[in-house]
Amino acid sequence: MMKEQIIYEDNHLLVVNKKVGQLVQGDKTGDESLLESIKNFIKIRDAKPGNVFLGLVHRIDRPTSGLVIYAKTSKALSRLTQMVKNREVKKTYWAVVGKEMIPQSQRLIHYLKKNEKNNKAIVFPKATEGAKEAILTYHVIKTLDNYLLLEIDLETGRHHQIRAQLSKTGVPIKGDLKYGSPRSNPDGGINLHARKLEFIHPVTKEKIEIIAPVPQNDAVWRACEEQ
Numbered sequence: 001m002m003k004e005q006i007i008y009e010d011n012h013l014l015v016v017n018k019k020v021g022q023l024v025q026g027d028k029t030g031d032e033s034l035l036e037s038i039k040n041f042i043k044i045r046d047a048k049p050g051n052v053f054l055g056l057v058h059r060i061d062r063p064t065s066g067l068v069i070y071a072k073t074s075k076a077l078s079r080l081t082q083m084v085k086n087r088e089v090k091k092t093y094w095a096v097v098g099k100e101m102i103p104q105s106q107r108l109i110h111y112l113k114k115n116e117k118n119n120k121a122i123v124f125p126k127a128t129e130g131a132k133e134a135i136l137t138y139h140v141i142k143t144l145d146n147y148l149l150l151e152i153d154l155e156t157g158r159h160h161q162i163r164a165q166l167s168k169t170g171v172p173i174k175g176d177l178k179y180g181s182p183r184s185n186p187d188g189g190i191n192l193h194a195r196k197l198e199f200i201h202p203v204t205k206e207k208i209e210i211i212a213p214v215p216q217n218d219a220v221w222r223a224c225e226e227q
Contacts, residue, residue, distance in 0.1 A: 002016075002037055002038060002041040003041070005017050005018070005019070006038075007067070007210055007212060008208070008210050010204075011072065011073070012071065012072055012073050012075070012076040012201070012202065012203045012204075013057075013069060013070065013071050013072060013076050013080065013201075013202075014038065014054070014069075014070045014071075014072055015067055015068070015069050015070070015197065015210050016034060016038065016067070016068055016070070017065070017066060017067060017212040017213065018034060018060060018064070018065055018066060018067070018068050018194075019065055019215065020063060020064070020065050020185075020187050020188070020189030020190075020215060021062060021063065021187065021188060021189060022034050022062070023062055024056055024059045024060060024062075024068050025056050025059065034068065034070075035054060035056055035070070038054055038070060039051075039052045039054050042054070053072060053073065053074065054070050054071070054072060055070065055071040055074070055076075055077035056068075056070055056071075057069040057070060057071055057077065057080045057081055057084060058084050058089070058157070060194050061160065061163075061190075061192075063175070063176070063188065063189040063190045063192075064189070064190060064192045064193070064194065065189065065192075065193045065194070065212075065214070065215050066093070066192075066193040066194025066195060066212050067091075067194040067195070067196070067197050067210060067212045068194070069089075069197065075202075075203065076202050076203060079202035079203070080199075080202050083199060083200075083202065084157070087155070087156075088199060088200070089197060089198075089199040090153070090196075090197070090198040090199065091153075091154045091157075091194065091196070091197060092151060092152065092153055092154075092195050092196035092197075092198075093151070093152040093154065093162055093192060093193060093194055093195055094149060094150070094151060094152070094192075094193045094195045094214065094224065095138075095149075095150045095152055095162060095166060095173050095191060095192045095193075096144075096147050096148070096149055096150075096173065096174040096191035096220055096221070096224065097147065097148050097150060097166060097171035097172065097173055097174065098146070098147060098148070098171055098172070098174070099143070099144075099146055099147055099148055100148075100170055100171050102140070102148075102169065102170065102171055104139065104140045105137070105138065105139045105140070106137070106138055106169075107135065107136070107137045108134075108135070108136050108137070108138070108165045108168075108169060109133065109134070109135050110123045110124065110125065110133075110134050110164070110165050110168060111123070111124040111125075111126065111127055111128050111131035111132065111133055111134065112124070112131055112132055112134045112158045112159065112160075112161060112164055112165075113128065113130050113131040113132070114159045114160075120160065120164075120178060120179075121158065121159050121160040121161070121163070121164035122164075123164050123165065123167075123168040132156070132158055133156060134156050134158045134161045134164075134165060135154075135155035135156050136152050136153065136154050136155060136156075136161065136162060136165055137152070137153045137155070138150045138151065138152045138153075138166075139151050142224055144220065144223055144224070147174060147220060148171070149224045150166075150171075151195070160179070162192060163176055163178070163179045163190070163192065164179060166179075167179035167180045173190050173191055173192050174190065174191040174220065175189060175190040175191055176190040176191075176192070185218070187217070187218075189215075191218070191220060191221065193212070193214050193215070193221070194212065195211060195212060195214075196209070196210065196211050196212070197209070197210045198210075213225070
């Protein structure tokens with residue numbers, strides 16, 4: 001039910017907790033996207049006769065879960081898009097990785113180049129032609145029996161950035177076959193979750209902080225959220 005996925009909504013924006021496998025907007029697969037699903041939901045719920053305006057502010061990968069912002073007005077869309085570009089929207093992710101010996105906290109700086117053929121990011125340790133700087137900081141916030149839970153603050157938003165950088169560091173995300181995980185997850189997703197968003201509302205100027213619960217159909221995720 002779309003209603004349950006909507007975590008925050010006002011006249012200007014709407015934030016959903018995306019499920020694993022959902023597309024944030026249409027692509028060449030032709031599968032229905034969240035954008036279309038939300039438009040249809042609003043049209044029926046609000047009994048709107050005409051088209052519903054809804055714009056995607058930023059995206060997360062299909063196998064990832066968590067928070068995605070959509071704008072309900074063109075003013076909110078242009079302002080929010082600019083805020084994302086200016087890094088005024090703070091994004092915090094959770095990732096489950098294998099139990100390896102890694103520092104408790106680390107700032108990773110790499111250079112990423114997208115390989116269009118296999119839709120994968122190539123990681124370089126230093127500045128390389130055509131590659132963009134990618135920066136994140138992770139902290140180990142929980143140790144499970146077989147896994148570590150990392151909290152990640154993104155400084156840049158590159159294609160597959162977290163997946164590629166963690167893989168390069170020796171800890172691919174659980175279920176992420178594309179970046180070196182030994183096994184896939186039953187739902188075909190990966191244990192990367194857009195956990196928290198913090199930003200100043202583009203219209204009302206109030207401080208917004210939104211946290212998304214982790215997928216409840218995954219025992220490892222549930223263990224991460226337990227106190």
